Amino acid sequence: MTSVASRPAGRSMARRASAREGGPVRSGMTLVAYLFLSPYLALFIAFMLLPTLAAVGISFMRWDILGTPEFIGLDNYRQIFADPLFLTAIKNTFYFVFLTAIPMVVLGLALAMLLDQKLNGTAFVRTVVFLPYVVMVSTVGILWGWLFDKGTGLVNYYLTTIGIEPIAWLKDPHWSMPALAITTIWWTVNTNMIIFLAALQDIPEELHDAATLDGAGPWHRFVYITLPLLRPAMALVTALTIINGWRVFGQAYVMTQGGPEASTFVIVQYIYLTAFQNFEMGPAAAAGVVLLLITLVFSLAQMKLMKAI
Amino acid sequence: MANDVFAKSPLTRRQALALGASAALVGSLPRIAFAQDQKVTLWHGWTGADNTTALNGVIDTFNKGGKGVAVEPTGYDWDTLFSKWVVSSAGGRAPDLVLFHITELPEFATRKVIRPIDDVVASSGLDLSQVPDAGRTGVTFDGKVYAAPLDVHPLGFYYNVDMVQEAGLDPSKPPKTGEEFLEWAKKLTVKDGGGKVTRYGFELPNTWATARWIWFSLMYQFGGTFLDDKGLAAVDGEASQKALQYLVDLINVHGVTNPQVGGNKGEDAFASKQVAMKFIGPWEVNLRMAQKMNFMTAQLPVFGAKPAVWANSHCMAVSKQPNEDKLAADGTFMKWFFDNFAAPATTVGIIPQSKAVRESAAFTGTEQYKYFKSFVDDLPNIVYEPLIPQYLSVFSFDKPTPLVTNLQAALSGSKPVPDALKAMKEGLDAQLQKKG
Numbered sequence: 001m002t003s004v005a006s007r008p009a010g011r012s013m014a015r016r017a018s019a020r021e022g023g024p025v026r027s028g029m030t031l032v033a034y035l036f037l038s039p040y041l042a043l044f045i046a047f048m049l050l051p052t053l054a055a056v057g058i059s060f061m062r063w064d065i066l067g068t069p070e071f072i073g074l075d076n077y078r079q080i081f082a083d084p085l086f087l088t089a090i091k092n093t094f095y096f097v098f099l100t101a102i103p104m105v106v107l108g109l110a111l112a113m114l115l116d117q118k119l120n121g122t123a124f125v126r127t128v129v130f131l132p133y134v135v136m137v138s139t140v141g142i143l144w145g146w147l148f149d150k151g152t153g154l155v156n157y158y159l160t161t162i163g164i165e166p167i168a169w170l171k172d173p174h175w176s177m178p179a180l181a182i183t184t185i186w187w188t189v190n191t192n193m194i195i196f197l198a199a200l201q202d203i204p205e206e207l208h209d210a211a212t213l214d215g216a217g218p219w220h221r222f223v224y225i226t227l228p229l230l231r232p233a234m235a236l237v238t239a240l241t242i243i244n245g246w247r248v249f250g251q252a253y254v255m256t257q258g259g260p261e262a263s264t265f266v267i268v269q270y271i272y273l274t275a276f277q278n279f280e281m282g283p284a285a286a287a288g289v290v291l292l293l294i295t296l297v298f299s300l301a302q303m304k305l306m307k308a309i
Numbered sequence: 310m311a312n313d314v315f316a317k318s319p320l321t322r323r324q325a326l327a328l329g330a331s332a333a334l335v336g337s338l339p340r341i342a343f344a345q346d347q348k349v350t351l352w353h354g355w356t357g358a359d360n361t362t363a364l365n366g367v368i369d370t371f372n373k374g375g376k377g378v379a380v381e382p383t384g385y386d387w388d389t390l391f392s393k394w395v396v397s398s399a400g401g402r403a404p405d406l407v408l409f410h411i412t413e414l415p416e417f418a419t420r421k422v423i424r425p426i427d428d429v430v431a432s433s434g435l436d437l438s439q440v441p442d443a444g445r446t447g448v449t450f451d452g453k454v455y456a457a458p459l460d461v462h463p464l465g466f467y468y469n470v471d472m473v474q475e476a477g478l479d480p481s482k483p484p485k486t487g488e489e490f491l492e493w494a495k496k497l498t499v500k501d502g503g504g505k506v507t508r509y510g511f512e513l514p515n516t517w518a519t520a521r522w523i524w525f526s527l528m529y530q531f532g533g534t535f536l537d538d539k540g541l542a543a544v545d546g547e548a549s550q551k552a553l554q555y556l557v558d559l560i561n562v563h564g565v566t567n568p569q570v571g572g573n574k575g576e577d578a579f580a581s582k583q584v585a586m587k588f589i590g591p592w593e594v595n596l597r598m599a600q601k602m603n604f605m606t607a608q609l610p611v612f613g614a615k616p617a618v619w620a621n622s623h624c625m626a627v628s629k630q631p632n633e634d635k636l637a638a639d640g641t642f643m644k645w646f647f648d649n650f651a652a653p654a655t656t657v658g659i660i661p662q663s664k665a666v667r668e669s670a671a672f673t674g675t676e677q678y679k680y681f682k683s684f685v686d687d688l689p690n691i692v693y694e695p696l697i698p699q700y701l702s703v704f705s706f707d708k709p710t711p712l713v714t715n716l717q718a719a720l721s722g723s724k725p726v727p728d729a730l731k732a733m734k735e736g737l738d739a740q741l742q743k744k745g
Binding site for chain 1: 399
């Protein structure tokens with residue numbers, strides 16, 4: 001028995017020793033790991049990394065897709081930063097992120113806490129709340145376009161029943177971006193809800209029970225137990241929400257095409273318009289690189305902030 | 310399991326196999342019969358359900374006609390079509406034929422994604438003499454014909470007959486001048502007891518392209534042009550200002566329209582009876598007929614010194630790529646389509662360019678023709694937007710171009726008309742000075 005029991009332990013120790021030394025077992029394990037990762041890595045390299053690197057290269061070129069690219073240094077970057085439309089797109093996208101980020105996190109958490117209750121029908125409600133996520137962006141855009149119509153839309157119908165004058169949601173430059181934000185929150189808050197729900201279910205019940213025994217009420221339990229333990233999920237949700245906010249496109253393209261008066265014109269639409277309507281691939285790639293840097297800066301800042309907390 | 314089946318079946322395995330082989334052979338017979346057909350791919354932007362059905366139906370008729378050519382149509386929305394086409398051209402995989410607007414032709418000719426088709430026109434016998442001068446000019450670039458002009462779709466005047474009658478107006482005498490139009494618009498605007506407008510006389514939305522087309526028409530009616538002699542924007546000129554001010558006054562001075570009411574498709578305020586009149590192309594005739602609305606159409610009133618009406622036209626061109634062996638097949642279909650355009654024109658709601666088709670019973674005998682007639686009558690007054698290589702970026706539909714943004718700003722009142730047009734000219738000139 002002893003010998004049988006000791007054999008695996010001895011083998012395991014040998015493996016650990018070998019791993020520490022970077023021996024054949026470790027390199028074998030690494031190879032296996034890479035083999036498992038290879039399908040994803042191949043796709044990532046082919047469809048993400050190489051195109052991103054190509055875009056960085058193209059951002060220094062003059063190229064209209066059909067001709068031969070010509071190196072022009074930083075001219076494309078000078079061109080986009082001299083273009084008032086690009087600056088408008090940055091300002092608008094920032095406004096969109098501002099309008100969506102906090103509600104997406106707060107509502108996502110609130111929905112998760114609501115649906116974390118052990119009540120009859122919770123599973124059904126969870127499904128219903130998650131349902132909008134599977135709807136295509138074009139459908140979402142058309143649907144909310146109808147709902148927001150000034151004359152015949154359901155939103156204004158309900159507003160008028162409580163005495164509020166109808167709002168030209170998608171035709172008034174002051175209301176168009178809030179309308180896009182509302183649409184986006186309805187459409188995607190459920191992904192944040194799912195992440196929070198998973199994190200909530202990871203919090204041991206005993207902690208809440210112990211706190212309750214010590215006399216803590218629901219608010220104190222939320223502040224001193226739930227929130228601190230949700231910090232990693234909160235960091236992930238905030239980062240994803242902000243990054244996705246900077247990449248907004250479909251809703252704006254379908255619902256307002258960037259109008260009225262450029263009030264919903266966002267960076268990705270600028271890239272699309274420049275690349276595939278004006279066929280100026282260089283400035284479009286330069287705008288893409290700027291967007292990449294913006295999201296990178298926001299992500300790093302957010303990660304640093306969460307670490308500090 | 311399989312053995313059990315055959316055991317119970319009255320057929321032997323060999324008989325079953327023979328039967329299957331025979332069925333496969335019979336199934337493949339039509340393919341064999343048309344094996345000699347040369348395939349021609351066609352990309353188009355007629356993506357509305359009715360439009361696609363109409364086009365596919367016509368193409369089916371052609372394909373079954375035994376002409377040795379099989380056309381394979383694919384529809385994309387216009388933006389996707391253009392980007393996909395240019396990218397496919399770069400990769401040498403462009404479609405053989407493409408259907409688009411003549412105003413976009415200089416851009417695609419400059420980008421060298423289409424080839425001149427004088428030889429195709431000559432060899433196929435496509436009769437361009439049937440096309441009005443403006444249509445022929447529209448498909449000519451650098452002295453060469455680049456496409457077959459198929460239709461023309463000018464702006465027209467739609468009005469709700471029931472509402473006109475309720476207002477005590479005579480629907481058989483639609484307004485012909487700006488003054489008469491304003492009188493109708495005022496009488497057709499309805500307010501409730503509190504003075505709140507419950508229905509506007511006229512639809513002038515600040516989204517989509519309608520306002521642009523109306524302003525463009527009025528600019529030419531007041532004697533202006535979009536471009537000056539040097540090819541730069543002339544939109545800050547007197548005629549342009551008068552035209553835009555007239556529209557802004559309809560909103561702010563006369564209160565007969567609201568730029569926040571109406572728009573395209575689902576937002577259409579004329580369709581939902583939130584307004585009594587609108588200016589739009591003939592493509593809405595079938596929609597209003599399907600809705601069973603009691604409506605009528607008329608020529609655009611003359612607000613300025615002379616009649617002028619915005620129009621565009623679809624055309625069909627041949628992609629420039631190594632497909633020379635398909636030119637005869639391309640020409641066969643183009644000529645047939647041009648000569649048999651009455652059916653798609655009626656279903657899509659556009660007016661055939663070919664005089665012979667336009668005057669044929671196949672077009673004039675349709676139930677839609679009583680509505681199409683006013684558009685036909687306005688053909689001598691049509692004005693195409695400038696045929697420039699930068700067309701797509703300058704005249705983009707709803708995207709925040711200098712044209713769209715400043716027009717919207719003037720209509721919403723966030724910029725005075727002269728300021729909006731000055732800013733528009735600056736933005737347009739920057740676009741026009743680019744190569745295209």
